[in-house]
Amino acid sequence: MATFALVLDNLPIMLWGAAMTVLVAGVAIILGMPLGLILCFGVVSPKPWVSRISRIYQSVWRGTPILVQLLIIYYLLPLIGINVPSILAAILALTLNTVAFQAEIFRGGLLAISPGQLEAARMVGIRRWAARYHILMPQIFRLVIPSLVNETISILKNSSLVSVIAVTELMRVSQQIVATTYRPFEIYIAAGIIYIVINLLLSLAGRSAERHLEQGI
Amino acid sequence: MATQPTIRIRDLTKEFGTFSALSGISLDINPSEVVCIIGPSGSGKSTLLRCTSFLEEYTSGEVEIEGRLLGYRRTASGLVRESEQNIDAVRRNVGMVFQHFNLWPHMTVLGNVTLGLRLTKHVPRAKAQEQGRRALAKVGLENFSDRYPSQLSGGQQQRVGIARALAMEPHVILFDEPTSALDPQLVGEVLDTMKQLAKEGITMVVVTHEMGFAAQVADRVVFMDGGKIIEQGPPAKLFNDPQSPRLQEFLDTWKSRNMLFQADGRSPGTAEEGARP
Numbered sequence: 446m447a448t449f450a451l452v453l454d455n456l457p458i459m460l461w462g463a464a465m466t467v468l469v470a471g472v473a474i475i476l477g478m479p480l481g482l483i484l485c486f487g488v489v490s491p492k493p494w495v496s497r498i499s500r501i502y503q504s505v506w507r508g509t510p511i512l513v514q515l516l517i518i519y520y521l522l523p524l525i526g527i528n529v530p531s532i533l534a535a536i537l538a539l540t541l542n543t544v545a546f547q548a549e550i551f552r553g554g555l556l557a558i559s560p561g562q563l564e565a566a567r568m569v570g571i572r573r574w575a576a577r578y579h580i581l582m583p584q585i586f587r588l589v590i591p592s593l594v595n596e597t598i599s600i601l602k603n604s605s606l607v608s609v610i611a612v613t614e615l616m617r618v619s620q621q622i623v624a625t626t627y628r629p630f631e632i633y634i635a636a637g638i639i640y641i642v643i644n645l646l647l648s649l650a651g652r653s654a655e656r657h658l659e660q661g662i
Numbered sequence: 663m664a665t666q667p668t669i670r671i672r673d674l675t676k677e678f679g680t681f682s683a684l685s686g687i688s689l690d691i692n693p694s695e696v697v698c699i700i701g702p703s704g705s706g707k708s709t710l711l712r713c714t715s716f717l718e719e720y721t722s723g724e725v726e727i728e729g730r731l732l733g734y735r736r737t738a739s740g741l742v743r744e745s746e747q748n749i750d751a752v753r754r755n756v757g758m759v760f761q762h763f764n765l766w767p768h769m770t771v772l773g774n775v776t777l778g779l780r781l782t783k784h785v786p787r788a789k790a791q792e793q794g795r796r797a798l799a800k801v802g803l804e805n806f807s808d809r810y811p812s813q814l815s816g817g818q819q820q821r822v823g824i825a826r827a828l829a830m831e832p833h834v835i836l837f838d839e840p841t842s843a844l845d846p847q848l849v850g851e852v853l854d855t856m857k858q859l860a861k862e863g864i865t866m867v868v869v870t871h872e873m874g875f876a877a878q879v880a881d882r883v884v885f886m887d888g889g890k891i892i893e894q895g896p897p898a899k900l901f902n903d904p905q906s907p908r909l910q911e912f913l914d915t916w917k918s919r920n921m922l923f924q925a926d927g928r929s930p931g932t933a934e935e936g937a938r939p
Contacts, residue, residue, distance in 0.1 A: 559764065561760055564764060567717065568757065572747075
């Protein structure tokens with residue numbers, strides 16, 4: 446009973462932290478989509494140097510731990526004279542990270558579309574970027590929704606790491622509560638449950654988006 | 663100017679690595695002419711068509727569309743690759759119909775037919791739709807505007823492919839084995855549509871295995887083998903009086919396959935449609 450009361454007492458502040466988690470991860474994912482798409486077209490570019498640079502970017506961000514990326518960006522920005530609040534550093538790090546992963550997801554979708562569709566576009570005079578916008582993108586998004594939901598869930602969970610740079614999201618808030626109440630078990634379980642609930646909602650949203658977009662295919 | 667061919671091909675070669683897919687092709691396609699290109703698989707027919715539309719870069723030689731060089735620019739030091747924009751400009755009056763239709767599955771039939779008009783000719787939506795419906799009417803699909811490609815049969819999809827090309831009002835349409843991916847019973851409707859276009863005087867180049875179609879509709883048949891044009895002429899002459907042993911052999915193979923079908927009492931397959939040559 447006491448446990449229940451303890452969690453209930455701290456629930457409002459934890460939910461506030463959860464909102465911050467959703468904000469940080471959500472902004473990163475949404476910013477990551479257009480950038481990921483551009484990086485994807487960079488990876489498949491016929492120009493060798495564009496494709497090489499894009500791949501190097503991908504290797505760096507997919508090959509290093511997100512915590513390392515986060516700390517480097519957090520400490521690097523002030524060094525080069527840019528002072529931003531830690532929340533912006535967190536969003537920046539998560540965005541740059543998810544861009545690399547989303548580009549790979551989009552590339553998978555791109556490979557599922559027959560190249561003939563682009564040839565048909567060329568033969569009615571549609572330019573490359575217009576074809577990408579009108580023909581490839583709508584199909585890619587439909588194809589990659591499940592993978593995109595996975596990536597969102599992954600970024601949402603990884604956003605717990607930004608607690609190390611003092612962003613008061615769900616994890617940070619939980620740590621603070623534990624520090625004053627000495628009840629880690631109850632508080633961290635409550636935090637875990639909040640993460641699960643958010644992710645379940647995400648999956649549901651993804652599935653309904655899929656169903657919605659299936660119409661017409 | 664009056665006698666300028668719609669397409670003029672000179673000494674065209676295409677090499678894939680060390681393999682020479684086309685060697686020394688020269689061919690003129692004149693306005694309102696229907697030219698069928700036949701030949702065994704791997705003879706370079708499709709490659710020729712793809713080089714003529716510059717979907718495939720050619721290795722040497724020249725392709726001119728209505729007097730303008732396609733894909734390259736003439737300079738003092740030889741041919742230089744042209745920009746995409748200028749390639750599009752030269753190709754503007756060339757339409758293409760593909761073996762696998764290549765429709766855009768996320769768009770309605772009308773969307774498929776009007777996208778080019780809207781994006782490249784900047785025709786306003788309402789006007790584009792009107793033009794699109796007219797093109798669909800020409801292929802007998804005016805009532806299918808709001809369907810999606812996946813809701814149509816293969817034959818209907820290919821007719822949408824034809825309407826998509828027609829909507830741009832091209833001066834010439836290239837057909838790359840337009841019926842090869844179709845079930846036998848669906849071939850007829852596509853060929854009928856093409857016959858109709860031929861009657862209307864649209865310039866057409868058709869790579870095909872449909873000898874019956876070539877015999878009935880073509881003004882000229884071109885026989886290719888090994889990346890070369892072996893023989894060409896009016897269909898009656900080419901089919902009844904082949905000069906080269908290779909064409910003779912090709913026609914014999916085709917005829918014996920036909921007889922085999924007839925002896926079996928099986929329904930005639932696609933190639934037998936209007937078998938007559």
